[in-house]
Amino acid sequence: MKAGKVRRRTLTYAGLGAAVAIFLTGCGTQFQLLNPAGPVARTELNLFDISIVLILIVIVPVIGLLLYIVYRYRDIPGNTAPYDPHFSDNRVLEFIWWGIPIIIVAILGVVTVRTTISLAQPPGSTSNASPMTIEVTSLDWKWLFQYPGHKLATVNYAEIPVGVPVQFILTSNAPMNSFWVPRLGGQEYTMPGMALRLWLQANQPGDYYGHGANFTGRGFAHTTFHVIAVPMAKYDQWVKHVKTTAPALTLTGYKNLAIPNVVGELTYSSYPANSFYNTVMNDGGRFMPSTMQVETSLHH
Amino acid sequence: MPISHLSHWGLLVTGDPLLYGADASIILASVGIVFVLTYFKKWKWLWREWLTTVDHKRIGIMYLIAAVLMLFRAGTDALMMRTQLALPNQHFLGPEHYDQIFTTHGTIMIFFMAMPFIFALMNIAVPLQIGARDVAFPYLNAISFWLFFFGAMLLNLSFVIGGSPDAGWTSYAPLAGLHFDPGPGENFYLLSLQITGIGSIATGINFLATIFKMRAPGMTLMKMPLFTWSIVATNILIIFAFPALAVALALLLIDRIAGAHFFTIHAGGLPMMYINMFWIWGHPEVYIVLLPAFGVFSEVVATFSRKTIFGYKAMVSSMLVISVVSYFVWAHHFFTMGGGVSVNSFFAVASMLIGIPTGVKVFNWMFTMYRGRIRMKMPMLWTIAFIPCFVLGGASGMMLAVAPVDYQFHNSYFLVAHFHEMLIGGVVFGMFAALYYWWPKVFGFILDEKWGRWAFWFWNIGFYVCFEPQYALGLMGMQRRMYTYPSGMGWTALNFISTIGAFLMGIGFLVMAGGIVYSIFKGERDLTGDPWDGRTLEWSLPSPAPHYNFAVIPTITDRDQWWTLKEQGKQDTLRPRPEDIQPIHMPKNSAKPFLIGVAFFAAGFGFVFNWYVLAAAGLFCIVILLLVRSFEYHSDYHIPVDEVVHTETALGRL
Amino acid sequence: MAAIVEHTHGRVEHDPRPVEYTVKDDSLKIFGFWLFLATDMILFATLFATFVVLRTHVATGPSGHQLFDVQGFIEETFILLTSSFTGGMSTFFMRRGSVRGTVGWLLVTAVLGASFVTLEITEFLHYVSIGATMQTSAFLSAFFTLVGTHGAHVSLGIVWMLAIVIQLFRYGITPATARRVFIVNLYWHFLDVVWVFIFTVVYLTGVMM
Secondary structure, three states, X not given: OXXXXXXXXXXXXXXXXXXXXXXXXXXXXXXXXXXXXXXXXXXXXXXXXXXXXXXXXXHHHHHHHHHHXXXXXXXXXXXXXXXOOOOOOOHHHHHHHHHHHHHHXXXXXXXXXXXXXXXXXXXXXXXXXXXXXEEEEEEOOEEEEEEOOOOEEEEOEEEEEOOOOEEEEEEEOOOOEEEEEOOOEEEEEEOOXXXXXXXXXXXXXXXXXXXXXXXXXXXXXXXXXXXXXXXXXXXXXXXXXXXXXXXXXXXXXXXXXXXXOOOOOEEEOEOOOOHHHHHHHHOOHHHOHHHEOOHHHHOO | OOOOOOOOOOOEOOOOHHHHHHHHHHHHHHHHHHHHHHHOOOHHHHHHHHHOOOOHHHHHHHHHHHHHHHHHHHHHHHHHHHHHHOOOOOOOOOHHHHHHHHHHHHHHHHHHHHHHHHHHHHHHHHHHHHOOOOOOOHHHHHHHHHHHHHHHHHHHHOOOEOOOOOOOOOOOXXXXXXXXXXXXXXXXXXXXXXXXXXXXXXXXXXXXXXXHHOOOOOOOHHHOOHHHHHHHHHHHHHHHHHHHXXXXXXXHHHHHHHOOOOOOOOOOOOHHHHHHHHHHHHHHHHHHHXXXXXXXXXXXXXXXXXOOOOOHHHHHHHHHHHHHHHHHOHHHHHHHHOOHHHHHHHHHHHHHHOHHHHHHHHHHHHHHHOOOOEOOOHHHHHHHHHHHHHHHHHHHHHHHHOHHHHHHHOOEHHHHHHHHHHHHHHHHHHHHHHHHXXXXXXXXXXXXXXXXXXXXXXXXXXXXXXXXXXXXXXXXXXXXXXXXXOOOOOOHHHHHHHHHXXXXXXHHHHHHHHHHHHHHHHOOEXXXXXXXXXXXXXXXXXXXXXXXXXXOOOOOOOOOHHHHHHHOOOHXXXXXXXXXXXXXXXXXXXXXXXXXXXXXXXXXXXXXXOOHHHHHHHHHHHHHHHHHHHOOOOOEEXXXXXXXXXXXXHOOOO | OHHHHXXXXXXXXXXXXXXHHOOHXXXXXXXXXXXXXXXXXXHHHHHHHHHHHHOOXXXXXXXXXXXOOHHHHHHHHHHHHHHHXXXXXXXXXXXXXXXXXXXXXXXXXXXHHHHHHHHHHHHHHHHHHOOOOOOOOHHHHHHHHHHHHHHHHHHHHHHHHHHHHXXXXXXXXXXXXXXXXXXXXXXXXXHHHHHHHHHHHHHHHHHHO
């Protein structure tokens, strides 16, 4: 008897320990969405937490109640639970279970709308730095980053300074893809002929995994890229280094990039003037000025 | 880099041992079927009793068989995907094959498994529940079936001829356009869905007319069984949603075969429009397959708790609210397409709102069990298993409705886990509950409980082992539709566990099939017609029901008519009295629905390969067959009183 | 039982219902056809939405303003609207039990329909001859598809009407043939309504823009 109790307790502790271990390792950086490295991802994670709590208010009682009801009213001989075959109507109960979800949806709706509005704005800067812009073009099967501020370009990686809000302006010169850097924030589609804006910001230096999230064909699994956040001084150094050492991206070079294949990381000290703008316009942008979320900033 | 060569496509798909294996087994199976039919001299029987039938019960059975076969096929696709993803950097499938397989998996599961399954249930149960002898348009019903059947054949044919579609079951332009996706695979997708979709629209019209116009006297709308109500809600969705899909598919096809510019990148095409049109159909579609499952649960839960359904009116209104609101949530499938603050807010809140009536239904089911007597038979087990699964899936759905959270989870494995939890835990579990529930009514014997329980536990454990890790994979940033993934991301262990779960479900399927085979020979025969102590009209009939269903159309006074009569000890009022029997007006069998299916198949196949002569011939035959039908004035007959009396006597009802 | 009475193909005397509604099967089919029209309405609504979105996407091709000939589409409109009236006349005579009247007006309707289709094909051929094809621009893809789908509906309606004319000669006016006349006219009026929208949304707005 006693031995059994002890063994059960040991098992309980072992189980708890395993759960805690999983939880701890689980919250290691491999759970990228639970480890935000910037304000956007942090806001989204907070909202995720709020929604979990609100939803648990409903689902925990539901599952508990289900287990209780199924056990209590099972059809076995000698079950003393009341049997009332015509119990089919109860205003109070129905009022409760229409009411509670309505309240929860109301709360969730309000925080959702507020967050949706706030995420369309630049995230609060930690260093009062003015926002910077990077133009992103998804190609088959690679990512082209163009820095209009420095007139330099990279493929499959982007360096950004820590603490600076970055405005990614997204388009595609291939089937649509989706630009996603989980630890910095949620994704946004890259659409041919459209220029969509996504605000992200890194608050700590690091090499952040990014990937296309919308299927684009055979090479899709290889549309990985990296966003490397470094302190401002290092970032300036990197820019200087690129401007002095990297080759230029020519029109021919751009055409070669547009060929469907998989390439590694590339760096260019310059790119053809207006190439991002022209891509958007040529892929249909000229027909739909309303979808240019960022039209004014495009022309340079 | 691994992907440097373009996929070759000729007429016959070649170059892979897996495919040769599949080819060989398809040929062997076909030869086997032909041999068995010839050996047992069954061709005539097949033609007369099945291929030309217009009887809703037989059409229901054919839908059911097709749905189970397609579940097997698309389930095999799923297992191949899970095998490929069990470990990182595998080469069991290359990107070309993986892309094709996840495309056909989704396409078949939705269009050729879930849809025929709900059509099977509608056909099997609705006329019997409302006291009708057939559907409103039996001939059209047969056409619907054959359009579905030949649509399914066309898509499955792509596996061996021409190559399967590979742009995902959503087939987003411009990826699915000719420029990025040459080859016939995508054409197969567009045409097979177009053909089956026409059939679905016809079914929607047919069952609405049946339910609104052919109910037994006394059965007012608010006395209809809840399953029938769910079919009303579903069919309203079908007739208003499927035309949008028809247009989306047609325009993409016109782009591909006529060089138009609806969704191309150049000359003003607008890919975003395809996505909108697809989901204007696509979200209602989720409820098209889910609502009938809700109807099944409502029937099962009341029957096996021996209790009136709780909150009938709330059940009806919640289904109707769902069917209306589900038209206004489509953009939640692309919160990340730059819709802007107001669009995203609107669709986020609308998507959350739909959770309210759905949640109310869950409470109503639970309070139907409350103060009941719950019998743990197979249909009830599946219903009880459904609730926690659906509640979890609904919870993750609520999170995905929160637009900013969706920015993170969209297109990740979190999303994959969510919709499988809804579509397996909701739809498939519901279909299984229905399968065990109505099986004796259809075939006259009960499916074995022991086999059923083994299958049940394999399925359920397999389900959670397969999909719960995928939520975590989503949190780890794994995208859907990757044919492989690198090691070192921490994704390996969870993927491996998920694969184990998938195979457990595969075993569950086999055990289920084994249980069916076992029950055919050894299953308990249903001699009463009412094996579950049922509540609605279909259980007042013998199992299987005679082909005219009701010798005398009953008059309805109560919601649970059969149950009420049993409580009052007046079951005999539903037995026919000889003096009430009149000649019964029935539709004649016809070969034309089958031939229309063949003609659609020929036309579709012609368009797939741009063989316009064949396509035109097919379309011409369709018009001719429709005209011939228009000239047909004697497509019905009367069963004489003697024959009805004879049949009823043989069934022991007179 | 009522069914047997309902399915005898003679018309019950003094039945206040119109002839096409006197037999249950036929009235059921009319109800079913209304539901079909609802689906067809969604189909056209989707095509209209497509057109409205794409009508400024003219790329290198002509715009509607440059393309449309006012006289041409006014003529088409007049012919089709008139045919709706003549179709209504056929229903009127069908209710009065006149085979000659019904057939005559149906034939007039079919002829008007045929001239409408001829005009439309001529219009399309003209556009193609000046290089404005479906492949030119998204606007033209949407234009040809929307207007062409309507034209295909009209063409099918003509074939259908002719088939019904033959049946009227063969069987006279019975609940079964009356139902066919009634349904084909429902279809025809529906196409007329769709055309009114095409006239406004495609042509009128097109020449104004």
